Amino acid sequence: MNTKILLSTAVLAASLLSTSVQAEERKLTLMLDWFVNPNHGPIVIAKQHGYFKAEGLDVVIQEPSDPSTPAKLVAAGNVDLAVSYQPNLTMDVAAGLPLIRAATLVATPLNTLTVLDNKKINGIADLKGKKIGISVAGNEEAIVGTMLKTHGVKYEDVQIINVGWALSSSLASGKVDATWGGFRNFESNQLALEGIEAKAFFPEEHGVPVYDELVVVANANSYDKAAIQGFNKAIEQATIYIVNHPQDSWKEFVAYKPDTLNNELNELAWEATLTRFALRPSAVDLKRYDDYAQFMYEQKIINTLPKAQDYVPSFQ
Numbered sequence: 001m002n003t004k005i006l007l008s009t010a011v012l013a014a015s016l017l018s019t020s021v022q023a024e025e026r027k028l029t030l031m032l033d034w035f036v037n038p039n040h041g042p043i044v045i046a047k048q049h050g051y052f053k054a055e056g057l058d059v060v061i062q063e064p065s066d067p068s069t070p071a072k073l074v075a076a077g078n079v080d081l082a083v084s085y086q087p088n089l090t091m092d093v094a095a096g097l098p099l100i101r102a103a104t105l106v107a108t109p110l111n112t113l114t115v116l117d118n119k120k121i122n123g124i125a126d127l128k129g130k131k132i133g134i135s136v137a138g139n140e141e142a143i144v145g146t147m148l149k150t151h152g153v154k155y156e157d158v159q160i161i162n163v164g165w166a167l168s169s170s171l172a173s174g175k176v177d178a179t180w181g182g183f184r185n186f187e188s189n190q191l192a193l194e195g196i197e198a199k200a201f202f203p204e205e206h207g208v209p210v211y212d213e214l215v216v217v218a219n220a221n222s223y224d225k226a227a228i229q230g231f232n233k234a235i236e237q238a239t240i241y242i243v244n245h246p247q248d249s250w251k252e253f254v255a256y257k258p259d260t261l262n263n264e265l266n267e268l269a270w271e272a273t274l275t276r277f278a279l280r281p282s283a284v285d286l287k288r289y290d291d292y293a294q295f296m297y298e299q300k301i302i303n304t305l306p307k308a309q310d311y312v313p314s315f316q
Helices: 003-024 038-049 070-075 086-094 140-149 167-173 187-193 225-244 246-254 264-276 286-298
Strands: 026-031 057-062 081-084 099-106 111-116 131-134 159-162 178-183 198-201 214-219
Touching: 026 070, 026 225, 038 057, 038 099, 038 225, 038 246, 038 264, 057 225, 070 081, 070 086, 070 099, 070 214, 081 086, 086 099, 086 214, 086 286, 099 225, 111 140, 111 167, 111 187, 131 140, 131 167, 140 159, 140 178, 167 178, 167 187, 178 187, 187 198, 187 264, 225 246, 246 264
Parallel strands: 026 057, 026 081, 131 159, 131 178
Antiparallel strands: 081 214, 099 214, 111 178, 111 198
């Protein structure tokens, strides 16, 4: 056999092998909880760096038109994975939705009770008789009520005002004296860019059990364990890269959607989120989930008490 034939045979074999590998890629649809932002850093970097592809995964990232629907779409079998929140996952499971926690993305709470740093409100006790703005009505009585209670203030002693998504502007204008629901890596930075200093009170330091802010959920009846394990490995690699190379990873992150991501607020939020990404996205802490579920049950947020072992499987 001459050299040309050998070369042609090798090229054909390589081509067939490449086609076979591509054919074996598992496609996963992943719906975010909101438009792409620094909270989703490991997902974007895993996509940009080819970490998903190295695990045999073709992860299709989608942004929701309605942020209340991603987990429901997973439960209905319309998407494979979705970014959600630990408290929401517990509520969904308690309501009977077939969901499990597949990974952790942000391993600390992000929500805050925020006030202006103008010496008028120095502590939570100073909120008695004040107005607190919220963006979405829901569990604020349980969370804010607990924070207030730890400082001798009743929930009935404050006025709750729904200000929609205008949390920062409502606080800056004096329409409200505090806001609940703003993320600590965004709202304070947004106010700072406008020359306004803010102070944040963290729920986990004022009577509320600690929880994972962002998790990835899958359908309890149809999830692909091997695919989720590959997904977690890729996310872990991306997170390690981000922590080791914060500036380079920032540039690669904004390259995903430069028109919407490359701005000063996102850059500040990126820096503020680095220490909050889960270094071990597949790691499981059942007690953490059970403790928060117990809190939700006692606060009457949920009517049944699910056990973490039933919806937080191990993918390690």
